[in-house]
Amino acid sequence: MWLIRLFDEKVDEMFAKGLIHGTTHLCVGQEATPVAACAALLKTDKITSTHRGHGHCIAKGADVSKMMAELMGRVTGYCKGKGGSMHIADLEEGNLGANGIVGGGIPIAVGAALTSKMMKENYVVLCFFGDGATNEGSFHEALNLAAIWDLPVIFFCENNQYGMSGSVKDMFRIQDIADRALAYGMPGHVVDGNDLEAVYDVVASAVARARSGAGPSLIEAKTYRWKGHSKSDGRKYRTREEETAWKAKDPIERFKNRLIDEGIATEEQLNDLKARAKMEIERAVSFAESSPYPTLEMLEEDVYAH
């Protein structure tokens, strides 16, 4: 969780200084969902991600140096600098890719789960998306298809309360997005997305269900993004009181306090973890900064496969 938070905080700082070009969507405050969800998966399982995907990518095992290089448009990045923040894929670790289109990855996850079933590969696919995506047609079409074909896919909604500036209070007439599972004949679960263990438990049971051949599940994890939608967001659509109230539910502090209270780890050990994460981020920045940009010959490469 520290690696994700420190990565995104560093990215925020670098954008502010003009060291990164383009745009980015930070997941500060929502670290528990990617970490817990990916912890419930095997290395051979797959994920699809979103435009707010740094956390998913890191939690599935990505190298933060290659991620930072990608954000900085360097040739050593995951996608040779051609994808940037919103389009990082790491197929070796089972990350089938982030997506700049809201809801765009949901049917793709269904297709990957179809391969697992048809080829008896026994992997499951965990499909991340936000609350906003659940009002897209692709969400509804994909859930229905996965349900009728009993595919091993977990639809995981990170409800961070806002689709850009649109509050879930204004964009939904229902309290829980997980209720939409009923319409497709699959189980729906609501979970506190800032509670690492609660998320792990609910994903683990959905994974077991998917792997047994019983089909898909929809999980809604309620959480909050501390920062704005993207780098240019003044956050005028919400109050600072609301932000403060959610920051009090910081998933990292919460898990840290539990580990200390129960004697599982000491504060010193946990601070050490944070320090190591910080060093790894510094190494990532150095790696990215010292990496070359792609050459102009690469502009027209990789449009088509041979």
Add this chain to the structure above:
Amino acid sequence: MREITYQEAIREAMSQVMREDERVFILGEDIGVYGGAFGVTRGMIEEFGPERVRNTPISEAAIAGAAIGAALTGMRPIMELQFSDFVTIAMDQLVNQAAKIRYMYGGKASVPMVVRAPGGSGTGAAAQHSQSLEAWLAHVPGLKVVQPANAYDAKGLLKAAIDDNNPVIFYEHKLLYSTKADVPEELYSIPLGKADIKREGSDVTLVSTGIMVQKSLTAADVLAKDGIQVEVIDPRTLVPLDIQTIVDSVKRTGRCVVVYEAVKRGGYGAEIASLVAESEAFDFLDAPIIRLGGKEVPIPQSPELERHAVPQVEDIVEAIRNMMQKA
């Protein structure tokens, strides 16, 4: 050699490939027992079963997305659109996802899939079931676009499309489904990006694809009686495009006419005309390049209106006669 229909040729290509390669499967609306909107998959579910001939709900975005996800993870899906018009409902998946995945992931992924799309007018089904939208798709880097003109080409091009490691839009014309040609029984491949000279001639180069190839050949027969020798070139694939074969022909004939059924404005014929004008063939041109395309109207239902909405044999004949008179 035996004669089979365009529709049978497509089915035969799919069936033969599926017997050889377990990664190939088809998905789409009503493709199971029903056999597809045009009967192309008739009988396939009996041989391959519902796992590999996957009947889907009416959900074009999900069908396309599922094909992409399957292709990304090692399968070689063929998706059938009931009508090419419905590509609009799958457009995000095809344009923003399938076409771009390889590039935006730095060449680490590929999406080997085929989208079979029955297009074109002539069935009286009117504006939402009669379009030719290939230019939209050909505009997007990352997609390939194929337009087979006869049963022989359909079988060989489909085999090549399935073998290709990219998303390929396979634009079938509905009026060609029942047309017959000599087609080998064995599986064969026609490379994407290789034009075919369907008829040789010395006076005019006539470039056309799909159903327009047949109309162009008929027009060429009519014009031959006037002593005008028309060379008919079928690029067969718009992306990749074998422009060199067209340019070489125009250098011999000095004249170029491009015929296509899609709406003339912004159609693919404009691209071919421009490429010829920009090439070394420009210096050999004895007349301006002419485009014949569909009128700038939605396709109407009423038969005579529908017929007049797209180029017909007489339009091609007239255009070429006028062109020759001006010379």
